[in-house]
Amino acid sequence: MPKVTVDGQEIEVPAGATVLQACELAGKEIPRFCYHERLSIAGNCRMCLVEVKPGPPKPQASCALPATEGQEIRTDSEMVKKAREGVMEFLLINHPLDCPICDQGGECDLQDQSVAYGRGASRYHEHKRAVTEKYMGPLIKTTMTRCIHCTRCVRFSEEIAGVDEIGALYRGEDMQITTYLEQAAKHELSANVIDLCPVGALTSGPYAYEARPWELKKTLSIDVSDAVGSNIRIDSRGREVLRALPRNNDDVNEEWISDKARYQVEGLTRRRLDRVFIRKGGKLAEASWDEAFKAIAAAKPGASIAAVAGDLLDCETMFAAKALLKASSSTLLESRQGGMDYDCSNLAAVNFNSTFAGIEEADAILIIGSNVRMEAPLVNVRLRKAAKKGAKVFILGPQWDPTYPAEFLGEDLAVLSNLPQAVADALKGAQRPAVILGGAGFARGAHAAAVKIAHDFGMVKDGWNGFNALHMAAARMGAVMLGFVSKGGLSDLVEAKPKVLLALGADEVDFSRFPDSLKVYIGHHGDKGAHSADIVLPAAAYTEKPGTYVNTEGRVQRADKAVFAPGDAREDWTVLRALADALGVSVGFNSFHELRAAMVAEVPALGNEGELADYGALPKSVAGNAMPEGSISAYPISDFYLTNPIARASAVMQRCSEELTHGATFAEAAE
Amino acid sequence: MANRHLAPDTPELRAEWGDFAFTPEWDAKAKAAIARYPEGRQRSAVMALLDYAQRQVGEVTGTQGWLPIPVMEYVARYLDMPVIRVVEVATFYFMYNLVPVGKFHVQVCGTTPCMLRGSDDIIAACKKRGMSKGHTTADGMWTLTEVECMGNCATAPMVQINDDNYEDLTSERLDAVLDALARGEQPKTGTQEPGRHTSEPANALSSLKDMVRENHDYRGEW
Numbered sequence: 001m002p003k004v005t006v007d008g009q010e011i012e013v014p015a016g017a018t019v020l021q022a023c024e025l026a027g028k029e030i031p032r033f034c035y036h037e038r039l040s041i042a043g044n045c046r047m048c049l050v051e052v053k054p055g056p057p058k059p060q061a062s063c064a065l066p067a068t069e070g071q072e073i074r075t076d077s078e079m080v081k082k083a084r085e086g087v088m089e090f091l092l093i094n095h096p097l098d099c100p101i102c103d104q105g106g107e108c109d110l111q112d113q114s115v116a117y118g119r120g121a122s123r124y125h126e127h128k129r130a131v132t133e134k135y136m137g138p139l140i141k142t143t144m145t146r147c148i149h150c151t152r153c154v155r156f157s158e159e160i161a162g163v164d165e166i167g168a169l170y171r172g173e174d175m176q177i178t179t180y181l182e183q184a185a186k187h188e189l190s191a192n193v194i195d196l197c198p199v200g201a202l203t204s205g206p207y208a209y210e211a212r213p214w215e216l217k218k219t220l221s222i223d224v225s226d227a228v229g230s231n232i233r234i235d236s237r238g239r240e241v242l243r244a245l246p247r248n249n250d251d252v253n254e255e256w257i258s259d260k261a262r263y264q265v266e267g268l269t270r271r272r273l274d275r276v277f278i279r280k281g282g283k284l285a286e287a288s289w290d291e292a293f294k295a296i297a298a299a300k301p302g303a304s305i306a307a308v309a310g311d312l313l314d315c316e317t318m319f320a321a322k323a324l325l326k327a328s329s330s331t332l333l334e335s336r337q338g339g340m341d342y343d344c345s346n347l348a349a350v351n352f353n354s355t356f357a358g359i360e361e362a363d364a365i366l367i368i369g370s371n372v373r374m375e376a377p378l379v380n381v382r383l384r385k386a387a388k389k390g391a392k393v394f395i396l397g398p399q400w401d402p403t404y405p406a407e408f409l410g411e412d413l414a415v416l417s418n419l420p421q422a423v424a425d426a427l428k429g430a431q432r433p434a435v436i437l438g439g440a441g442f443a444r445g446a447h448a449a450a451v452k453i454a455h456d457f458g459m460v461k462d463g464w465n466g467f468n469a470l471h472m473a474a475a476r477m478g479a480v481m482l483g484f485v486s487k488g489g490l491s492d493l494v495e496a497k498p499k500v501l502l503a504l505g506a507d508e509v510d511f512s513r514f515p516d517s518l519k520v521y522i523g524h525h526g527d528k529g530a531h532s533a534d535i536v537l538p539a540a541a542y543t544e545k546p547g548t549y550v551n552t553e554g555r556v557q558r559a560d561k562a563v564f565a566p567g568d569a570r571e572d573w574t575v576l577r578a579l580a581d582a583l584g585v586s587v588g589f590n591s592f593h594e595l596r597a598a599m600v601a602e603v604p605a606l607g608n609e610g611e612l613a614d615y616g617a618l619p620k621s622v623a624g625n626a627m628p629e630g631s632i633s634a635y636p637i638s639d640f641y642l643t644n645p646i647a648r649a650s651a652v653m654q655r656c657s658e659e660l661t662h663g664a665t666f667a668e669a670a671e
Numbered sequence: 672m673a674n675r676h677l678a679p680d681t682p683e684l685r686a687e688w689g690d691f692a693f694t695p696e697w698d699a700k701a702k703a704a705i706a707r708y709p710e711g712r713q714r715s716a717v718m719a720l721l722d723y724a725q726r727q728v729g730e731v732t733g734t735q736g737w738l739p740i741p742v743m744e745y746v747a748r749y750l751d752m753p754v755i756r757v758v759e760v761a762t763f764y765f766m767y768n769l770v771p772v773g774k775f776h777v778q779v780c781g782t783t784p785c786m787l788r789g790s791d792d793i794i795a796a797c798k799k800r801g802m803s804k805g806h807t808t809a810d811g812m813w814t815l816t817e818v819e820c821m822g823n824c825a826t827a828p829m830v831q832i833n834d835d836n837y838e839d840l841t842s843e844r845l846d847a848v849l850d851a852l853a854r855g856e857q858p859k860t861g862t863q864e865p866g867r868h869t870s871e872p873a874n875a876l877s878s879l880k881d882m883v884r885e886n887h888d889y890r891g892e893w
Contacts, residue, residue: 164753169762170675180755181680181740 002069007076019062019073020048028075031084031113033091033198034150035063038254039159045091045150047113049083050075059083081117088118091148094129094173095199102146104200106213110148131176136166137184138655138666139191139259141208147177147201153193160256162384162403163187177201186660188377188640191263192256195245206266206652207243211235216242219562222549223253223261224312224474224542225644228356228378229551230257234265234543234562241265241543241563251357252555258377259656260640260647267650268541271526274567277536284536289568292535293582299499299518301583306332306498309484310505310523311473312644314547314559315606317539317572318475318484319599320587321504324576327585332493334486335479337508338636341489342447343623344480347615349451351477352379352553353465354434355612360385362466364430366423366453367395368416368446370438371635373402375472376552392426397440397632411631416449427457434459434466439636442469446632448624460618467618470552472636472643474542477550481603481613503529504572505539507645522575524565525645537579538569541646545571546592548599548606554613556606674805675762678770680740688728688741693749697723701749714752717760721746721767735776735833737768765818773807773814775852778831781817784824789841793828796842800849812853825870826862839864839873 001012004019006026013022018041023030033045043064050062051074059079074080092114099105131144149168154177157166165179165186179185185193194204216235223230223244230253232244244265246257276292277284305328307321313335322333336342344350354362359382372380380402387393387404395402396409396416409415409423419427427433437450451467453459459466471477479485486492493501494513501514505523511532521533524541544565550556565571573595580587589595600607605614641657642648658664678684693701704719721738724746729736738761747754761767768776777797781790794804794817801808802815823829826838830845837848837860844863851858861869881887 164755167755167759169677169759171763174675180753180758 002067002071004067004069004071004073006073013067017067019050019052019060019065019067019071022067022071023050023062023073023075030062030075031117032063033109033113033148034152036152036155036196039152039155039196042151042155045148046087047084047091047117049080049087051077051079084117085119088114089122089124092118092122093124094145095148096128096145098146098200102143102200103141103203103208104146104197108200109198129173134176134178135182135184136179136202137186137190138652138659139205139263140185140194141203141205142201143203144176144178144201146199148199149175149177150198151177152196152198153177153202156193156196157185157187157190160192160381160384161187161189166193184659188258188260188373189256189381191259192246195255204243206263210242211237217562219543219560220247221543221559221562222474222547222557223257224549225258225260225264225647226376227471227474227476227552228253228376229474229549229555229557230261230378231557232257232261236543236562239563239566241268251355252551252557253378254381256378256381260643260653263652263656264644264647264650265543266652267525267646267648268543269566270651271645271649272566272569273524273526273530273536273538274565274569275538276568277530277533279534284530284533289537289578292537293579295535296500296518296520296579297582297584301328301498301500301518303329304496304499305330305502305583306334306493306496306500306517307484307502307504308337308490308493308506308509309333309335309475309479310337310503310507310529311475312542312646313475313478313505313572314542314545314549315475315478315482316547316592316595316599317504317545317576318479318482319602320573320576320589320595321502322482322484323587323589323598324502324580324583324585327580327587328583330498332486332496332498333484334490334493335473335475335484336489337506338443339490339510340442341487341491342442342445344485346619346622347480347554347613348465348618349447349467349622350469350471350480351615352436352468352470352551353615353618354468355553356382358464359383359434359436359468360389362386362430362432362434363389363391364426364433365391365393365436366419366427366434367393367397367406367436368438368450369397369441369444369632369635370395370436370470371397371400371440371637372436372438372470373400374635374637374640375438376470379470392430394423394426396446397438398634400635411633413444413446413449413628413630413632416446416453417627419453424457427453427459432464432466433457434468436468436470438470439472440632440634443636444630444632445624445628448622448626449628451618451622452626454618455620465618474549474551477552477554477613478548478606481550481605482599503533505529505645522572523645524569525649527645527648529645537575538565538567539572539575540565540569544569545573548596548609550606550613554615556608556611556613558609675765675769677758677762678737678739684739685741688739691724691728691739691742691745693723694727697727705750714750714756717746717750717752717757718764720749721757721761725767732771734772734774735768737771765816771807774812775832775849776814776816777802777849778816778818778821780819780821780823780827780829780831782820784820785828788827790828792842793830793840793845796845800846813849823870826864826867835860838862838870839867 032048034042048062049059053072219234221234223232231247231249248255278287384404393406454467501517503521507527507529519533520535521529522537543562546561641653647653704716705713708715725736747757807814829838839862848858
């Protein structure tokens with residue numbers, strides 16, 4: 001623990017800290033462009049210069065200098081001020097003065113720091129450098145003349161994303177950042193370089209020229225595109241959501257989000273259900289709320305009412321639906337739309353127990369039936385970190401590119417009953433072995449086998465629980481916590497032949513299995529669910545209602561309402577509350593506040609925002625065959641960009657799907 | 672600085688170089704280069720391999736050689752590293768040609784010592800013979816490139832033609848060298864100054880005179 005003096009203030013810093021970190025600990029602001037906490041140190045922008053004694057009598061780059069015992073660091077001397085002004089002036093020599101037409105304006109590191117640390121005027125009168133734009137795919141807009149060569153994007157794609165596709169070509173004045181042969185960046189996290197770029201060289205393509213940052217209302221929210229529960233910020237203006245940005249949360253998404261989380265919000269203004277529809281003569285026709293509720297009441301469901309929850313739902317909506325069914329004396333609840341029926345009686349057996357931060361510490365990982373890159377890109381980032389630390393990774397299922405060394409064990413599930421010697425040895429010899437059961441693993445009935453492996457190889461011990469279920473639906477953990485599941489899955493509901501089927505944003509259900517039910521779709525997008533519905537009640541998307549979400553590691557998080565739902569659409573719980581009146585039952589709440597209080601009273605863990613729910617110990621076994629047969633021939637997600645109704649409605653995601661998943665080529669605007 | 676750029680990735684280029692592979696001789700050299708580095712650090716040999724690949728291309732084309740995109744991809748596969756990292760190296764160093772060059776690649780040093788000793792005349796002489804910077808003459812014989820310091824300042828001005836240096840040049844001496852090359856002869860390499868062997872002092876000693884007598888320690892005089 002070296003002691004250093006920063007501007008006369010003596011502080012103790014952790015061993016291995018840099019001078020820049022020491023200065024931050026002392027509360028000093030150090031300007032920087034290339035340095036980033038989550039990337040390796042490059043030391044090439046020179047903006048973080050400070051004066052350090054002992055050492056050569058010149059300013060030193062604090063980001064790359066280790067803090068050592070007895071250093072005297074000055075960040076407020078004349079030398080430091082002049083050094084910063086000098087660096088700033090050099091950086092601005094080749095930077096165009098196009099802030100008025102630059103999308104980074106208002107949230108630009110270069111702009112802010114030149115105001116704070118620059119000279120105020122340029123002495124440069126020669127020609128400025130100009131660089132041609134580079135194509136980096138449909139999401140990233142480039143204006144490479146603005147690039148200051150901090151190489152954050154290069155380091156991100158190499159170190160975090162694990163796909164070496166961005167590089168710095170040529171040298172000196174001619175240096176240019178580009179993707180290989182200007183191919184589109186093919187990675188689910190590619191758009192994070194937009195946030196990393198300290199200038200306006202890489203900006204958001206779909207958001208280009210939409211708004212200035214100071215016009216936007218910022219709302220804290222939770223992403224629903226996968227079960228990671230990334231913390232996001234919704235930026236909106238008026239009634240429109242303009243963009244989603246990641247928030248820092250070291251336990252969940254660090255500071256990244258997937259491209260789908262970032263750009264599916266574009267789909268929030270398209271294909272929206274903003275009117276009530278009733279199917280008349282085979283066609284959906286506009287109707288009023290009153291007519292719709294009367295039509296549902298006319299079906300006289302009584303206890304013969306079932307509810308299927310979609311993948312994007314908040315806990316409050318599911319609780320309201322459950323309360324409605326409970327008041328109607330029905331228990332026909334299900335959230336696993338695809339028809340899966342794994343055992344949910346013990347929540348620890350369907351949870352990501354290691355936690356995302358914890359899985360980084362695992363040293364042997366068996367992944368059963370999961371293409372983690374598609375199903376939870378940010379978990380794959382964690383697995384990549386574990387693999388970099390030396391973890392051995394084995395994957396059961398078809399081949400995919402994990403971005404780290406992994407051994408594929410084939411597609412045959414019988415492998416689980418008799419693991420190859422190398423895998424068994426690796427798991428046995430590991431300090432913190434882990435198993436990750438993905439969507440295809442659940443679907444093929446590998447649940448019991450995975451729990452058995454967790455016990456057989458001592459994955460559950462003091463301070464470590466290596467059993468992990470990786471879900472894909474943002475609503476899944478909330479649903480199982482609320483008991484929104486039936487023992488036999490969707491088949492239980494089919495067998496019950498309900499008079500009324502409530503599809504709550506459920507678009508992946510095979511509605512042909514409910515031929516005689518009155519299908520009421522309560523949701524926000526005109527997708528598969530609305531196509532099959534008899535009555536469509538417009539509801540709110542995740543940005544349009546406050547809600548509680550539980551991610552796949554059991555973390556309870558809350559999102560706020562950013563904008564109002566369009567047209568006649570209402571928040572889901574109000575629709576269900578009104579439906580309760582129409583059906584003549586009492587659900588016991590009249591306001592969102594009462595609803596949430598009732599929900600927390602029933603499931604107290606849902607009241608602990610930001611905390612992991614405690615599900616107790618992993619059960620000795622779960623229902624199902626511990627010696628599964630058959631094979632995992634495919635993963636549930638075939639197209640990463642089109643997994644939910646919002647993303648499917650988004651033109652940006654459609655283009656990504658065509659270009660990045662299916663390899664179509666598009667002519668650029670200028671061609 | 673030269674205006675460097677990658678040769679466009681066209682179907683013709685792929686057709687010509689798509690199946691590039693090291694000949695047994697170059698392959699042996701490549702393996703030897705990789706063996707110089709510890710296990711798992713094979714990508715450290717990328718510079719050597721790019722040079723070998725360029726020379727093999729040179730043997731095929733009868734020039735100094737260059738690095739088409741498919742060849743860089745071959746080197747990347749050979750070393751199991753991302754192509755973009757190979758391209759970064761190849762575009763950084765001027766010794767790797769990114770576009771085809773003529774039979775004789777005339778690289779004129781234009782850095783300060785050479786410039787003070789008359790490199791402008793050398794470039795003018797080259798241009799007079801029909802060369803222009805960054806281009807190959809129509810007959811495929813000459814490519815002119817202006818480069819930065821080649822480390823021959825004591826015998827400035829200089830040009831490097833393929834693997835050989837020609838130093839202490841005047842425009843006449845350069846013409847003699849280029850004429851000889853054009854005739855298919857191999858002119859004397861190194862200094863062109865009559866009576867001078869290598870880079871020894873051209874006239875009398877002007878600096879570090881005490882070094883003649885002993886291994887003199889100058890530090891006290893600084």
